[in-house]
C-alpha cells in the first residue's frame with residue numbers, strides 16, 4: 518500500500534512525527550474502529566478519527582437527530598434534525614475525508630448482535646449514555662478480545678479508560694461490578710451535561726484509540742482519567758484488576774451475553 522501525493526500532503530503533520538511516520542500512518546489507514554453511538558462522544562471521536570485517516574469507521578446508532586442533540590453532537594447540523602444519525606455522520610465524515618470507508622449499522626447494539634458487530638473491528642469506542650449498554654459493550658469486547666475505549670460524561674465531569682483484559686489489564690467490571698439500580702443515576706437527558714465536555718472526552722477517546730493502533734505512549738489500560746470541567750482538573754487514578762471479577766477473574770460467573778442488559782427508561 519502506497520500513499521498518493523495528495524495523501525502524503527493530507528497526513529504530512531502525522532508523517533512528520535517520529536512516533537507516527539509513514540509506517541504509522543499506514544497502520545492508521547488499515548485500522549478499523551467501531552463507534553457505538555453517533556452522539557455526544559461519538560461525534561468528536563468520529564470527526565478526529567476521520568481526519569486522522571482511519572481506514573474504516575463503523576457507526577452504530579438507531580436514532581434520528583433531535584434538536585436537543587445539537588448542543589453537543591457536533592457531527593449533526595441543524596438541517597439534519599429528524600434524519601438518521603448514522604447517515605448524517607457518514608456524510609460529514611466523507612466530506613471531511615473521502616479516504617475513510619464508513620460502515621453504517623443503523624440498529625441498536627444489543628446482546629443478540631453485539632459479538633457480530635464488534636468482530637470486524639480492531640478498537641471499539643463506547644459513546645453510549647446509559648449503564649446497561651456500557652456493561653454490554655464491556656462484556657462483548659471481553660469475549661471478542663477487542664480493545665475498548667470507554668468514555669462517560671455527566672453534568673461537568675467526564676471519565677475515560679482503556680479496557681483491554683485480553684492483554685492482562687482490568688475490565689470495566691473490575692471497577693464497576695454491576696450497573697447501578699435503575700433510577701439511581703440519571704442520564705444526560707435528565708441531569709444535563711455541559712456540551713463542550715462531550716467534545717473533551719470524545720476527542721480524548723479518539724487520541725487513545727489512535728495510540729492503541731500505533732502502539733505508542735502510555736495508555737489508560739490500568740487507570741481511570743477523571744476530568745472536572747468546573748475546577749479544570751484532570752486526575753488519573755489507579756484502576757487495579759479485581760481478583761474476584763465476575764467477568765475477567767479466575768472463576769467467572771458471566772460466561773456469555775445472556776444476562777440482563779435491558780435498558781431501563783429510568784436510567
Ligand SMILES: [Zn+2]
Pocket residue numbers: 682687688689690691692759762763764765766
Ligand atoms: Zn474484570
